[in-house]
Amino acid sequence: MEEADQLRVAAKSGDLKKVQTLINSGADVTHFDNEGLTPLMHAAKIGNAEIVTALLESGAPWNALTPSNLSAGDFAMEEGHQEAFDLLLKTGIQSELILGTIARNQTKNEYSNQEYLQDRVSFSEDKIMDSESKGVMMAWEKPLMEAHAKAICINGGRILNVGFGMGLVDTAIQQYGPSKHTIIEAHPEVYKRMIESGWGEKENVQIVFGRWQDVLDKLDDRFDGIFFDTYGEYYEDLREFHQNLPKLLKPDGVYSYFNGFCGSNAFFHVVYCNLVTLEIENLGFSTQLIPLPVKDCLGDDVWEGVKQKYWQLDTYYLPVCQFSD
Numbered sequence: 410m411e412e413a414d415q416l417r418v419a420a421k422s423g424d425l426k427k428v429q430t431l432i433n434s435g436a437d438v439t440h441f442d443n444e445g446l447t448p449l450m451h452a453a454k455i456g457n458a459e460i461v462t463a464l465l466e467s468g469a470p471w472n473a474l475t476p477s478n479l480s481a482g483d484f485a486m487e488e489g490h491q492e493a494f495d496l497l498l499k500t501g502i503q504s505e506l507i508l509g510t511i512a513r514n515q516t517k518n519e520y521s522n523q524e525y526l527q528d529r530v531s532f533s534e535d536k537i538m539d540s541e542s543k544g545v546m547m548a549w550e551k552p553l554m555e556a557h558a559k560a561i562c563i564n565g566g567r568i569l570n571v572g573f574g575m576g577l578v579d580t581a582i583q584q585y586g587p588s589k590h591t592i593i594e595a596h597p598e599v600y601k602r603m604i605e606s607g608w609g610e611k612e613n614v615q616i617v618f619g620r621w622q623d624v625l626d627k628l629d630d631r632f633d634g635i636f637f638d639t640y641g642e643y644y645e646d647l648r649e650f651h652q653n654l655p656k657l658l659k660p661d662g663v664y665s666y667f668n669g670f671c672g673s674n675a676f677f678h679v680v681y682c683n684l685v686t687l688e689i690e691n692l693g694f695s696t697q698l699i700p701l702p703v704k705d706c707l708g709d710d711v712w713e714g715v716k717q718k719y720w721q722l723d724t725y726y727l728p729v730c731q732f733s734d
């Protein structure tokens with residue numbers, strides 16, 4: 410039997426000694442077997458934390474995926490192996506923190522969604538799509554947007570929403586009668602549609618056309634509630650927005666964001682929920698993640714004609730962030 414196969418068998422059967430011997434003799438810890446599983450996935454499946462540690466320490470990738478898009482963390486989670494799960498989660502968070510630092514040190518020549526903002530979008534009753542048929546915003550999210558609006562409008566007052574899309578969250582925000590409702594939107598066609606549909610005439614609404622990165626400094630006051638939901642941006646962009654929160658949010662204010670990172674893999678999503686919570690905590694905020702079931706929002710026909718299913722999980726975790734005491 411080849412070494413890689415021997416490693417698979419040892420990891421699967423929980424033979425730590427054999428795993429260590431094989432690692433020391435240079436067996437390939439990244440090898441995928443015939444079923445598309447790595448030794449780390451086998452160890453996570455049986456919940457052997459010592460083997461998980463040994464493999465991770467010798468460079469086994471925590472984020473390798475099976476052909477059906479499952480990672481070692483998904484196996485640990487599915488089987489309820491807490492120790493193995495915690496080890497994988499810690500590794501995932503650490504590695505994403507390091508990758509983020511590297512990304513920030515590289516010079517950025519262009520912004521994340523430059524192409525999207527310069528491209529055409531198409532509007533229909535239940536979605537907005539970009540030129541590659543990816544969903545910019547979809548009507549199935551309406552209950553989530555209503556829940557976000559409820560969370561950030563709890564104190565009334567001045568509300569800021571970043572990213573208009575289909576106006577779902579803004580329609581819900583209006584129902585709480587905020588004293589001032591500021592909306593930042595950067596796409597010219599979305600902006601045009603906002604104006605055409607009368608958003609510019611609402612007494613308490615202020616529309617700020619532009620990228621939040623370029624217009625935040627022009628806002629004149631702090632807010633009681635803030636929601637952030639853009640498109641085509643990455644975690645680094647959300648992180649950058651968060652650096653502005655201490656000066657944007659009033660002391661008792663509530664902040665929330667669309668929590669859609671890695672919406673097609675349950676474990677990666679948990680990694681990102683923890684990562685954001687951790688980084689936002691360092692800025693002085695505490696986060697509560699409120700679970701909302703979304704299975705019923707996603708009927709079979711929802712994704713028809715849409716290129717990417719950006720959400721495939723049964724539960725959505727709605728973040729509610731406030732300054733820590």
Ligand SMILES: C[S@@+](CC[C@H](N)C(=O)[O-])C[C@H]1O[C@@H](n2cnc3c(N)ncnc32)[C@H](O)[C@@H]1O
Pocket residue numbers: 522545546554571572573574575576577578579593594595596599619620621622638639640641642
């Ligand atoms: C997912 S949609 C928002 C959906 C919205 N929450 C709703 O309830 O319908 C994202 C919106 O953010 C806008 N956007 C993307 N990048 C932006 C940026 N940097 N600044 C401001 N708006 C941006 C997009 O044009 C799009 O209208």
